Amino acid sequence: MIVTILIFFLLFFVIVMGHEFGHFLLAKVNGIRVNEFSVGMGPKLAHFRKGETEYALRLLPIGGACVFEGEDGLQSAGGKADPGNFQNAPVWARISTVAAGPIFNFLLAFVFSIAVAGYAGADIPVLGDVLEGSAAQEAGMQAGDKILRFDGRIYLAREIQLVMALNRSGEPVEVEYERDGERHTTTLTPRYDETEGRYLVGFSNYSQYQEAKGLKLFSFGWYQLRFSVRNTLMSLFALVQGKLGKDDVAGPVGMAQIVGEVVEETAPGGPLLVFMNMLNLAMLLSVSLGVMNLLPLPALDGGRLVFLLLEVIRGKPIPPEKEGLIHMAGFIALMILMVFVMFNDIRRLIR
Numbered sequence: 001m002i003v004t005i006l007i008f009f010l011l012f013f014v015i016v017m018g019h020e021f022g023h024f025l026l027a028k029v030n031g032i033r034v035n036e037f038s039v040g041m042g043p044k045l046a047h048f049r050k051g052e053t054e055y056a057l058r059l060l061p062i063g064g065a066c067v068f069e070g071e072d073g074l075q076s077a078g079g080k081a082d083p084g085n086f087q088n089a090p091v092w093a094r095i096s097t098v099a100a101g102p103i104f105n106f107l108l109a110f111v112f113s114i115a116v117a118g119y120a121g122a123d124i125p126v127l128g129d130v131l132e133g134s135a136a137q138e139a140g141m142q143a144g145d146k147i148l149r150f151d152g153r154i155y156l157a158r159e160i161q162l163v164m165a166l167n168r169s170g171e172p173v174e175v176e177y178e179r180d181g182e183r184h185t186t187t188l189t190p191r192y193d194e195t196e197g198r199y200l201v202g203f204s205n206y207s208q209y210q211e212a213k214g215l216k217l218f219s220f221g222w223y224q225l226r227f228s229v230r231n232t233l234m235s236l237f238a239l240v241q242g243k244l245g246k247d248d249v250a251g252p253v254g255m256a257q258i259v260g261e262v263v264e265e266t267a268p269g270g271p272l273l274v275f276m277n278m279l280n281l282a283m284l285l286s287v288s289l290g291v292m293n294l295l296p297l298p299a300l301d302g303g304r305l306v307f308l309l310l311e312v313i314r315g316k317p318i319p320p321e322k323e324g325l326i327h328m329a330g331f332i333a334l335m336i337l338m339v340f341v342m343f344n345d346i347r348r349l350i351r
Contacts, residue, residue, distance in 0.1 A: 007278060008259045009061060013039060015105070015286045016064040019293070022104025023066035023097060030093035033069040033084030040064065052084075068097070087320060095308045098301050105290030109228065112283035114221035117212040119276045122220040123157040125150070126208035127177075134202020139186040141177065147206065148183065149176035155223040157207035162231055164190070166238045170199045228287040236291070298330025 016039050027034050033052055038044075040058035047056035070085035082088060089097075125147035130136040147154060151163045151173050163173065170190045177184055190199035212220040262281060266274045293301040304327070311317040 007263065011259065011278065011282050011285065012061050015108070015282060015289055016040075018108040018286065019101045019105050019289055020064045020066045022100035022102075023068075025104075026097040026100035027066065027068055030089055030097055031083055032086050032089050032093070032097060034066060035069055036065060036067040038065045038067075066101070087317075091308060091311050091317075095305065095312075098304045098308065101301055102290040102293045105286045105293070106225070106229075109283045109286040109290070110221060110225050112279050112286065113224040113228070114217055116276060116280045116283065117220035117224055118217050119272075120280075121209055121211045122155075122223060123207040124210045125154060125157040125160060125206055127203060128205025128208070131200070131202040131204055134200065135188040135191060136202035139175075139188055141175075141186070141202075142179070145177040145179050147175065147177050149174065149185075156227050159227055159230065160203065160206060162227075162234065164199065164201065166234055167199050173201060175201075224283070225287065228284050229291060231284075232288050232291045297334075298326045299328075299334050300330070303327065303330060 020037060020039070024034055024037055035052070036054045036056060038047075038054075038056035038058055040061050041063045042059040045057045045059055047054055049055070068086040069082070070087040086094060086097075127136075127141060127143050127145045127147070129143050130141055147157075147160065150160050154160065167173070167190060170192060172187050172189045175186050175188055177186075188201040190201050192198070193200045210216075210220075259278070259281065262277050263274055266277045294305075296302045296306045307318050307323050317323075
């Protein structure tokens with residue numbers, strides 16, 4: 001249990017530090033003064049000051065902050081003459097500073113994905129077999145067919161699994177595959193399997209391992225990153241559409257539980273296997289944090305970017321006090337949501 005908690009906090013620390021460091025670095029480049037750089041939320045556990053910035057570790061492991069001078073819409077003592085005030089920086093400097101957090105999450109995830117690809121290779125979508133009487137068999141698909149498109153362009157076999165996991169109503173799937181150098185297209189209508197309790201198209205053993213060497217290391221790393229982004233976006237859309245419920249959402253407690261399960265399952269394979277699985281999990285979490293922060297919602301980076309882009313279009317900023325009120329309301333709503341998610345995590349854990 002202690003090992004699980006330590007690993008979770010380490011993953012959390014690395015991912016949040018990557019995000020906030022993106023904000024911090026671009027703020028420094030753009031001459032924006034950073035008042036505080038913190039990991040966590042709530043009361044301070046430890047802190048120190050270096051130059052103009054206070055660095056802090058806070059109690060609750062549910063976020064972090066890079067606080068700019070004037071970010072709250074208020075002018076500093078220097079007013080309009082203060083070049084370090086966020087409000088006085090050029091609009092594109094502010095846009096790059098706000099966007100840097102999520103971008104750094106994707107860059108960090110790409111580094112992780114390259115390492116994972118170098119260790120585990122890639123699961124190329126090649127059919128091993130098709131099930132008797134299935135939609136795939138009736139469409140003439142055969143073992144050895146390489147799947148190129150499955151509800152969109154795909155590169156990894158796990159993308160087929162993702163699409164089918166979210167296909168809860170048997171919606172037809174457009175498929176393109178390659179056989180003997182020729183491309184073919186077909187439409188597969190999934191059929192409900194009583195034993196599996198879900199819709200299937202009839203693919204069996206559709207993953208073929210391929211080792212990552214040379215430049216393929218980067219392309220396979222990109223495929224894994226792309227899959228993680230697609231996984232996050234499709235899951236969000238499914239949640240909005242009602243295809244996923246509250247039990248499919250995990251907060252800090254749920255993520256810690258997932259870390260524990262992964263450690264327990266991979267421990268027999270040795271420390272390296274555990275480490276690579278943690279790296280893969282860190283990649284997924286970093287992508288999720290990047291995507292979530294780009295959502296155009298108040299208090300998130302995406303919400304701030306909306307106001308900055310409106311400033312570009314209008315030629316003048318939204319009044320800072322009005323923007324501040326909207327972000328405050330969004331922050332309160334976000335805190336309520338996080339409490340609900342944490343409560344739901346605990347409820348699942350003890351039932």
